[in-house]
Amino acid sequence: PAQSSLAGTWVNELGSKMVLNPPDDSGQFTGSYLTAVSAAQKPIRVSPLVGAQHDPKGAEEEYTFGFLVNWSFSDSIAAFAGQRFVDAEGKETLETTWLLRQKVESHGDDWEATRVGRNVFTRAA
Numbered sequence: 001p002a003q004s005s006l007a008g009t010w011v012n013e014l015g016s017k018m019v020l021n022p023p024d025d026s027g028q029f030t031g032s033y034l035t036a037v038s039a040a041q042k043p044i045r046v047s048p049l050v051g052a053q054h055d056p057k058g059a060e061e062e063y064t065f066g067f068l069v070n071w072s073f074s075d076s077i078a079a080f081a082g083q084r085f086v087d088a089e090g091k092e093t094l095e096t097t098w099l100l101r102q103k104v105e106s107h108g109d110d111w112e113a114t115r116v117g118r119n120v121f122t123r124a125a
């Protein structure tokens with residue numbers, strides 16, 4: 001049966017993996033993220049994440065959530081926002097949109113500091 005919370009291990013289409021811990025009663029959760037790709041000139045390392053989901057008591061199957069990944073190897077941060085979907089077979093999908101903000105050296109470079117994209121996550125086998 002489909003689990004009601006986001007707790008567990010997820011993988012996206014880039015091959016990135018994330019482990020989410022169970023949410024508290026307010027829907028807040030922590031976890032870790034291992035990205036498969038990076039624009040940083042440093043080796044990739046596991047990075048911490050904090051997030052929140054709607055309906056932590058699991059009454060609904062399809063709820064919204066968001067999380068922040070504080071990259072441990074790059075002066076940048078990512079914000080993901082998305083929704084959980086469950087199909088007729090109980091297969092879960094997390095559809096997300098992300099903003100990736102890098103630190104820039106001058107205020108004048110602020111215009112080029114934010115990338116946007118989408119990722120879809122499924123439970124790791």
Ligand SMILES: O=C(CCCC[C@@H]1SC[C@@H]2NC(=O)N[C@@H]21)Nc1ccc([N+](=O)[O-])cc1
Pocket residue numbers: 012014016035036037038039040041071074076078098100101102117119
């Ligand atoms: O590279 C980074 C940190 C790692 C970002 C991974 C992104 S998060 C959205 C997408 N989904 C994933 O699973 N992985 C990618 N930060 C960084 C470094 C340099 C620059 N830069 O513009 O130089 C920008 C961002």
